[in-house]
Amino acid sequence: MSSEHVLDKVSNQINRIIPANAGVTAIEFEGPEVAIYSKNISVLIDSEGLLSQIARTIRKRVVIRSDPAVRLPIDKVLEKLKKILHDKVIIGDIEFDKNMGEVIIYVDKPNKLTRKQDDMINTITKETLWRPKFFRIPPIKSNVIKSVRNVLFSDSAARKEALLRIGKMVHRETLLEEPIIRITSLGGYLEVGRTATLVQTGDANILVDCGVSVGSSQASKMLPRFDLPEFELLNLDAVVISHSHLDHCGFLPFLFKYGYEGPVFVTDPTLNLMTMLQIDYLDIAEKEGKLVPYSKNDIRKSTLHAITIKYGEVTDIAPGVKLTFHNAGHILGSGIVHLHIGNGKHNLAFAHDFKFANSRLLDRAVHKFPRLETIVMEATYGNPQDMTPKRQDSEDQIAMLIKKALARKGKVLIPVLAVGRAQELQLVIEHLIRTKQIPEVPVYVDGMVKEATAITTNHPEFLSRQLRELIFEKNHNPFLASFWHEISVKEEREQLLEGEPCIIMATSGMLVGGPSVYYFNKLAEDEKNMIIFVSYQGKGTLGRKVEEGTESIIVKNEQNKSVELVVNMEVHRISGFTGHSDRGELMEFAKRLSPRPKKFLIMHGEMSKCETLAKSIGKSVKRESLAPPIGTTTRLY
Numbered sequence: 106m107s108s109e110h111v112l113d114k115v116s117n118q119i120n121r122i123i124p125a126n127a128g129v130t131a132i133e134f135e136g137p138e139v140a141i142y143s144k145n146i147s148v149l150i151d152s153e154g155l156l157s158q159i160a161r162t163i164r165k166r167v168v169i170r171s172d173p174a175v176r177l178p179i180d181k182v183l184e185k186l187k188k189i190l191h192d193k194v195i196i197g198d199i200e201f202d203k204n205m206g207e208v209i210i211y212v213d214k215p216n217k218l219t220r221k222q223d224d225m226i227n228t229i230t231k232e233t234l235w236r237p238k239f240f241r242i243p244p245i246k247s248n249v250i251k252s253v254r255n256v257l258f259s260d261s262a263a264r265k266e267a268l269l270r271i272g273k274m275v276h277r278e279t280l281l282e283e284p285i286i287r288i289t290s291l292g293g294y295l296e297v298g299r300t301a302t303l304v305q306t307g308d309a310n311i312l313v314d315c316g317v318s319v320g321s322s323q324a325s326k327m328l329p330r331f332d333l334p335e336f337e338l339l340n341l342d343a344v345v346i347s348h349s350h351l352d353h354c355g356f357l358p359f360l361f362k363y364g365y366e367g368p369v370f371v372t373d374p375t376l377n378l379m380t381m382l383q384i385d386y387l388d389i390a391e392k393e394g395k396l397v398p399y400s401k402n403d404i405r406k407s408t409l410h411a412i413t414i415k416y417g418e419v420t421d422i423a424p425g426v427k428l429t430f431h432n433a434g435h436i437l438g439s440g441i442v443h444l445h446i447g448n449g450k451h452n453l454a455f456a457h458d459f460k461f462a463n464s465r466l467l468d469r470a471v472h473k474f475p476r477l478e479t480i481v482m483e484a485t486y487g488n489p490q491d492m493t494p495k496r497q498d499s500e501d502q503i504a505m506l507i508k509k510a511l512a513r514k515g516k517v518l519i520p521v522l523a524v525g526r527a528q529e530l531q532l533v534i535e536h537l538i539r540t541k542q543i544p545e546v547p548v549y550v551d552g553m554v555k556e557a558t559a560i561t562t563n564h565p566e567f568l569s570r571q572l573r574e575l576i577f578e579k580n581h582n583p584f585l586a587s588f589w590h591e592i593s594v595k596e597e598r599e600q601l602l603e604g605e606p607c608i609i610m611a612t613s614g615m616l617v618g619g620p621s622v623y624y625f626n627k628l629a630e631d632e633k634n635m636i637i638f639v640s641y642q643g644k645g646t647l648g649r650k651v652e653e654g655t656e657s658i659i660v661k662n663e664q665n666k667s668v669e670l671v672v673n674m675e676v677h678r679i680s681g682f683t684g685h686s687d688r689g690e691l692m693e694f695a696k697r698l699s700p701r702p703k704k705f706l707i708m709h710g711e712m713s714k715c716e717t718l719a720k721s722i723g724k725s726v727k728r729e730s731l732a733p734p735i736g737t738t739t740r741l742y
Contacts, residue, residue, distance in 0.1 A: 108134065108273040115139060115163050122159055124148050130172045134272025136368060136412050137420045138166045146171045147231045165276075165421065170206040171234035182208060182233045189229060193217060197242035200254060201235070203261045204268070208235040215239045216577070240563075244582055247559035249381045256408045267409050271368040274342055279425040281307045284447045286742040288481070288706075291336060292316065292329035293457070294735045295712040297485060297643060298352045300457055301329035306446055309342045309423035313442055313455050317355035317398075319386070319617055320643040324396060328356055330735055338365055342423040345370045347457045348439035349378035349524055355386055358403035366410070370422055372430055373413045374438025374564045378524050378557065380408060385523075385553055389618040416440065416567075431471035434460035435684045436525030437561050437568075443474055451742040452476040454702075457709055458483055460683075461690040462496070465532040466525075466561075468569045470686075473699045479741050480702045482694070484710030484732070485641060485685040487718030492687050499681025500533055504542045506637060506677055507534075511544055511606045515633035518674075520621040520648060522614035523553035525684045526640045528561050528584075530610060532572070533682070535583040549601055551592040551620040552612030558584055592620070602627055614640045616647035625651070626660055626670060634674040639682040644711070652678055688718075695722045705730040706739065 116132045119141065123129060128144030141159075143149055149156070149169050160167045177185070179201055190196055190212070197211035208229075229237045257264055284307040291312075293300030298318030304311040321327040331338070338360060346354045346369060357369065357379070371379070383404050390397045414420050414430055422428045425447050430440030435458040442455040454477055459470040486493070494502070510517045521527040527550070537543045550558075562584055565573060576582050592598055592611075598620065601607060611621040625647075628634040642648040650658060651672060660670045680687070686694060695705065705728060707719040715732035723730030733739060 107278070108276045111276050111278050115165070118163050119159055122162060123155070124152060128172070130174075133269065134276045135168075135268040136271045137275050137422065138168050138272075139163065141167065141169045142172045143169060144172045144175050146234060150227050150231060170236065171230075173203075173206065176206060176234040182235055185233050186210065186229065186237075189225075189232070195242070200258060202258050204258075204265050206235055208233070208237050209240060210237055211240050211242045213242050215241050241565060243559070243563040244585055245555075245559040245562045247377065247556060247563055249556055249560060250377050250563055253377055253380055253408055256405055260409065263409055267366070270366060271410065271412065274367055275421050275423060277308075277424045279308045279447075281425075284308060284425065284450065284742065285740065286446055286451050286453075287738050287740050288453070289333065289335040289738040290708065290733050290735050291331065291333060292735060293352070294708040294733055294737070295710075295715050296735070297641070297709055297711065299327065299329050299356070300353045300709060301356075302455065302481065303336055304444065304453070305335070306423075306425060308425045310337070310340050311423055311426060311444070312341055312344045312360075314347055314353040314457060315344060315355075315357045315360065316350075316352040317386075318643075319351050319355065319613075320615065320646040322395065327396070328359075328398070333736055335738060338363055341365055341367060343368050343370060343426075345422070345428060345442050346375055346379065347442050347455060348433065348436055349375045349382055350436065350458070350522070351382050351386055353457060354379040355383060356398065358383060358399040358407050361406040361410070362399045362403045368422065369407055369411045370420070370428055371411055371413055372415070372438040372440055372567070374560065374567055375440075376408070376411050376413055377560045377563070378436075378438065380404060381553060381556055381560070382524065393618060419445070431474070432468060433458060434462070434464070434467045434470040437467070437528070437564060441471060443477075445476070447742070449476065452478050453741065454480045456480060456482040456694070458485070458684065459686055459694070461686045461694040463569065463571075464496070464529055464682075464684075465536070466529045466569060466572060467567075470694065472694055472697050477698065477700050477702045479704040479706065480698065481706045481708060482691070483685065484691065484707045484715045484718040486680075486683070486687045487691060487707070487710045487714030489688055489717070489721075491714070492689055493683060494679075494681040496681055499679050500537070502679055502681075503533065503637065503639075504537050506635060506679075507537075507543050507608065510633070510635040510675070511546060513633050514606050515631070515635055516602075516606060516628055517608045518621070518624050518628055518634065518636045519608065519610045519639060520614045520616055520625075520636070521554065521610050521612060522640050523557040523612045526614060526682060527554045527610060527612070528558055529682055529684070530639060531558065531589070532583050534608065535586050538586070538588060539583075545588055546605070546607050547590050547601070548588050548608045548610065549590050549592050550610050551598070551624075553619075554610055554612060555591045598623065614638075614648070615642050616651065617643075622647065622660075626662075629670055629672045629674050632673040632675070636674055636676055638676075638678045641683065641685065651676060691718060692721065692725060695726055701726060701728065703728060704741065707732045
């Protein structure tokens with residue numbers, strides 16, 4: 106049955122339930138939702154239980170909107186909002202999403218509205234005919250979020266067209282009562298990087314992650330294997346992105362460059378963070394003369410097709426497939442991807458990158474699911490010896506190392522991934538300075554760290570309970586400490602290098618492009634200085650070579666000439682701050698999964714680690730556990 110026939114059926118069901126005086130003007134599939142447009146929305150709001158009844162009847166997510174023709178002009182809406190809210194909260198920016206008929210209102214304390222928020226939403230909706238959404242005024246403004254929202258709100262015609270097209274794709278009727286469910290490994294299996302898995306059900310083709318290997322220069326090893334016969338771009342129904350690191354999302358805009366026009370399902374933080382990282386990836390590739398696989402316009406296209414989902418929210422994403430994101434504990438907005446296929450015939454989860462332990466920034470990954478038959482999980486630290494120190498030991502170690510370097514008038518360079526480890530280390534360093542465990546010295550952040558941190562502060566609902574309590578109940582935001590200093594131009598970098606002892610946090614975390622390479626080249630030959638690696642160093646990267654103890658290395662100087670650089674600086678690696686689960690956490694996660702899946706597929710790790718972990722899990726939990734190579738198609742049902 107086509108989506109048009111499905112829409113006719115749904116419309117008839119809704120019209121039989123809805124009051125005649127509601128003035129319904131349109132019923133449309135908008136992305137995964139059914140949108141009901143009304144000229145008399147008060148009738149729908151005041152009819153208690155009506156929306157729940159409709160949703161139960163049609164078994165789809167429902168949203169009501171005022172018909173655009175009856176919405177108040179924006180200037181009148183602003184007047185009414187100030188009148189309704191002025192004595193309750195401080196109002197910040199107000200944005201209008203004309204596609205959705207929504208007004209986004211930033212206030213100082215949205216929790217003051219929480220208890221009566223439904224009443225407040227209904228009051229504003231009835232008086233303005235725009236539906237309000239409340240967000241906290243961010244302590245640090247983000248240019249990327251502003252750009253993303255500008256794309257979504259300003260190009261209303263293109264966004265509306267995309268949503269209607271996506272709606273037709275999502276709401277097609279399933280044809281097969283007994284689907285054959287298969288997954289094909291396109292990237293990230295027996296390796297780290299270019300993660301991509303194709304899920305096929307007969308009715309739908311879904312791509313889970315679409316990454317690049319940033320440390321590789323060969324296209325055959327850098328990009329997912331879209332040349333495999335199972336993958337056909339124009340047959341793709343949906344893309345799901347688990348999180349924003351480039352090895353999981355860096356190749357996404359390429360799909361739109363070559364004709365994909367379907368949905369991209371992400372969490373809110375992932376949409377903002379991946380946009381930032383993709384733009385930076387292009388900028389670095391262009392500067393270094395590397396392969397540039399897509400343009401910024403392709404990034405814009407992918408943004409227009411993005412559908413954001415909250416943790417725990419069940420959403421139709423393709424015929425016969427429902428998606429739920431669960432907290433993965435890896436970086437802000439990272440999700441374990443749970444797919445409910447064929448009305449429950451098979452339940453599949455992707456724990457591509459996850460942390461099964463609490464950190465200062467995030468709560469640990471979820472391990473309980475409604476149903477689960479197969480799980481695909483990472484093996485980044487899958488060998489038996491890949492045990493990270495206890496968290497407190499790692500914090501004690503970094504405090505000791507920083508004090509040691511500062512005492513001899515040296516500078517400490519910490520290469521960081523802009524997203525995740527940078528914010529975690531900011532919290533650790535702020536805690537060490539606040540509790541006087543290390544001296545208060547300038548801490549410089551360079552590269553994308555400031556923007557990533559700004560995005561982080563815009564999404565407090567994704568932070569750990571401990572951090573939310575510190576910020577909202579104790580009124581202390583670690584990201585706003587006075588010793589943080591942003592570096593953005595070359596002159597500032599030169600000044601800090603000539604200045605007093607300090608700590609420098611700079612991207613990239615693997616010394617692959619970005620200002621961290623500049624600082625390394627300038628600091629490496631002075632034995633007073635120190636470099637501390639706090640994240641995984643990929644094969645072939647400069648970071649891996651330095652971490653493994655190379656005494657000298659050939660680098661490009663500022664005149665782009667090759668010169669030998671002697672590494673005299675002290676080199677350390679602290680693995681306790683990783684956003685990945687160590688061997689013990691991986692095994693504990695596998696044992697505690699509920700329900701226990703019948704099949705484990707191990708990936709996202711070097712070959713020896715994937716194979717070793719697969720064997721250990723199979724032996725421990727008495728389930729089939731495999732480590733398939735790239736190009737393998739595995740039948741699940």
